[in-house]
Amino acid sequence: MREIDLDFQPRRPGALSIVLLLVGALLAADVWHEYGGLRDQLAAAESRLQQAERRAERLDAGRRDSRPENVFTADESKALRQAIAAIRIDWEGLYRSIDQAVSEEVSLLAIRPSAAGKAVQISGEARDMAAALAFVEALRRAPLAQVVLLSHQVKQNDPQHPIIFEIAATWLTGS
Structure with a gap:
């Protein structure tokens, strides 16, 4: 019969395990901190975008009444159509x-x-x-x-x- 090698004494964690655990915890903390900063930047950018959209709507509303129907002359329209055709x-x-x-x-x-x-x-x-x-x-x-x-x-x-x-x-x- 084969001998069974049982070890009833728990082994202590090695130094490498503790160092890897600490490094993992530091990386997780860094990611969490970076995520918070990016979330704040996103919120600020969205706020500026909303302000810019409101300003653009106000400006557009004021210009709608004073803007002529045809913004371009006939020559400008022809040149624009040619440019669009060349791009396509x-x-x-x-x-x-x-x-x-x-x-x-x-x-x-x-x-x-x-x-x-x-x-x-x-x-x-x-x-x-x-x-x-x-x-x-x-x-x-x-x-x-x-x-x-x-x-x-x-x-x-x-x-x-x-x-x-x-x-x-x-x-x-x-x-």
């Missing part, structure tokens, strides 16, 4: 689709989008004509449409004779 365009999607079409044989020199015409003009340089045409073909997917190679020219003063090209395309903005 998915620029990231446009640039991502162009970036995905670029290969190691093509370097982009300029991308000139026109929000009003929903068109983009791309200038670049390709290692050879096949790379330029492959880039044009790779651009022919959403959101770009009607991708056209406008011009190309061999760079004679460069020993590798790269092709400089201009591409025009339209894009679908979703609106």
